[in-house]
Amino acid sequence: MVTSRSAATARSRTVVPRRRGPVLERAILDAALEQLSTVGWAGLTMEGVAAGAQTGKAAVYRRWPSKEDLVADALAAGLPPLEDAPDLGGIRDDLYELTRLVRDAMYSRPGFALRAVLHECDQSASERFQALITNGVIEPSANLFGEVVRRGIRRGDVRPDATGSMVSDVIPAVLMYRSKVCGSQWPDEELARLIDDVMLPLLRSSSD
16 A cells, blocks of 8 residues: 555656746747647647646647747747858868758758648648748758858859859759658768759869
8 A cells, every 4th residue: 555655755756847937938849849740730739739848728828829829939949040051171062061951950850840830731821831931941041052152163163153043942942842742851872962963063064
């Protein structure tokens, strides 16, 4: 028979310390990302997020009055930043390393969550999240690819006229297309082929 003292000790081991402020908010946002990456947009509920964060539903609704508000903040807080273009001394190595960073962002938990949202939610919500992916992923990655190409031009290993915006869009576009349509998860060897077979011939003159 369990004594009252033993029962009290067991209960104390399961009590979650009370959290407030940024610590609680971070737990809720993490729980929302976890729900999105496992059950998707349709399966996510405020109750499920509260349970995952080990808090009450009221604590979630006080901060985010709707599911859309919560998910938008969770994605914005969770998406890996794309801030610096690698500088490894050559266009091939720079492009390969940057492509790996973009691939890792796509296949991070926030990346999976964002794609679940875009594929499942209705048009009005999708437009809101489309802006988030454009501002948080597509434009930053295109800007970094453009920076790598311009640096290559200055170094002399990229042809001088390879400056169009579509050049910077090639890798992100191929990554997204083959991920969505072909189910590719882009192992490193496929990234290397993308650089060697597509980007380097595009960026270098026929005499190189």
